[in-house]
Amino acid sequence: MTEDAHRGDRNCADNCCTISREIDSIWCSRKCARFAKEMGFCENDIWELCIATSELVTNVLKYAGTGKLSFSATDSQVPELEIVVEDDGPGISDIPQAVTDGISEGIDVSERPDPRTRRGLGAGLGAVHRLMDSVDIQNRHPRGTKVVVIKRCDHAPSGENG
Ligand SMILES: Nc1ncnc2c1ncn2[C@@H]1O[C@H](COP(=O)(O)OP(=O)(O)O)[C@@H](O)[C@H]1O
Ligand SMILES: [Mg+2]
Numbered sequence: 001m002t003e004d005a006h007r008g009d010r011n012c013a014d015n016c017c018t019i020s021r022e023i024d025s026i027w028c029s030r031k032c033a034r035f036a037k038e039m040g041f042c043e044n045d046i047w048e049l050c051i052a053t054s055e056l057v058t059n060v061l062k063y064a065g066t067g068k069l070s071f072s073a074t075d076s077q078v079p080e081l082e083i084v085v086e087d088d089g090p091g092i093s094d095i096p097q098a099v100t101d102g103i104s105e106g107i108d109v110s111e112r113p114d115p116r117t118r119r120g121l122g123a124g125l126g127a128v129h130r131l132m133d134s135v136d137i138q139n140r141h142p143r144g145t146k147v148v149v150i151k152r153c154d155h156a157p158s159g160e161n162g
Contacts, residue, residue: 086145134150
């Protein structure tokens with residue numbers, strides 16, 4: 001499906017995208033990447049943004065089913081890209097534990113070595129923390145999760161190889 005077809009097919013406005021299918025992790029990453037490129041982010045940072053976006057969108061699909069992503073440039077002095085991923089799912093009962101590497105759905109993955117008995121490796125939110133400059137995870141009321149991440153564009157915009 002082309003991006004235009006996707007846009008017509010779905011509620012996918014310029015800086016916002018609904019999340020309901022696996023392919024949405026790609027569409028969301030592509031949209032954020034395009035925006036980041038226009039802002040002057042280097043290639044390496046754009047890859048990192050794509051990985052973080054994909055992790056957050058995948059979590060929405062796995063744990064909430066559906067949600068939405070939006071992004072914008074903040075009005076700080078150093079250019080920054082802010083991405084907001086929200087859903088109406090069950091929320092996260094223990095946020096510090098969820099961010100800890102190796103714990104998926106509250107269980108240490110080493111206790112479940114067989115991947116068929118778990119949905120993840122428990123390293124997604126940890127990776128998002130490592131890749132972004134700021135991460136804020138909140139439970140929404142009455143239900144759901146809201147994750148706000150910010151990446152600063154503090155590299156030279158061109159002539160880099162990442
Ligand atoms: N949007 C969400 N809604 C509900 N729970 C979530 C959401 N995102 C993450 N979680 C919880 O946080 C845990 C850690 O997430 P993550 O680090 O991405 O690891 P993984 O997805 O591999 O388990 C998940 O196992 C899940 O319990
Ligand atoms: Mg995950």
